[in-house]
Amino acid sequence: MLDLAKGEVGILTVNRKLIKTLPYITNLINDLKPMVKMRNRNLLTNIPDSLPNICADEQRLTQIISNLVDNSIKYSTEKAAITISVRQDTNLDNILFQVTDTG
Numbered sequence: 001m002l003d004l005a006k007g008e009v010g011i012l013t014v015n016r017k018l019i020k021t022l023p024y025i026t027n028l029i030n031d032l033k034p035m036v037k038m039r040n041r042n043l044l045t046n047i048p049d050s051l052p053n054i055c056a057d058e059q060r061l062t063q064i065i066s067n068l069v070d071n072s073i074k075y076s077t078e079k080a081a082i083t084i085s086v087r088q089d090t091n092l093d094n095i096l097f098q099v100t101d102t103g
Contacts (some may be wrong), residue, residue: 014057023097025086028062030059032069036082039073046085054095065097072101 029045036043065084072082085098 014060014061016055016057019054019056019058019061021054021086022049023046023050025084025097026059028065030082032066032084036069036073041073041079042079042081042085043069044081046083046087048087051088051095052085061097065099070097072099078094 007046025047029043042094069084076082080102082099082101085096085100087096087098088094089096
């Protein structure tokens, strides 16, 4: 929430750099698996075999995805599926990250 407030007043620092999307999301998922398993949820993925690189703030992106997964854990039932999906939106030339659950 503090970062949101910083963003609203224009003092949020964003450190963009080129990120290799596929290794990045693979490593992040591997880091999140123990937390999901410990809370007795199932982590599923829907990620293509190749993705273009992105220019983003890796720390902020990790924080956002991790928070979404944490919220999915909190608001889903035991043994529920949490899915992390990544896809390229060719119309907008963007990479879309999505976290879905049943909660």
